[in-house]
Amino acid sequence: MDFQSAYHGISDELRGLAVPATTELRAELESAVREMIVGAQRAGTIRADLEPDILTDLIGQTAFAIARSDGGLADAYLTVLMDGLRTAKTEHDH
DSSP states (O other): OOHHHTTTTHHHHHHOOOOOHHHHHHHHHHHHHHHHHHHHHHSBBBSSOOOOOHHHHHHHHHHHHHHOOTTTTTTHHHHHHHHHHBBBBHHHHO
């Protein structure tokens, strides 16, 4: 995150490039995150009313937002994200 925060301008420029190695790695990462989301939804750990692709993008965009913040917002971003992913059952358990 520190690297991404310091060099997010470069990240913005490179994000649009279709570099085969980077594109393949990004696809692998997104696939792994999607698989974790699907498993968590099946287990009832996170809400199932949102599509895994939407949640994958939401998690990725949250990481980008944290990287661009001054660092003081990381906990707030993660708290809102995690609270928003909880199922109604999980909310009542706490």
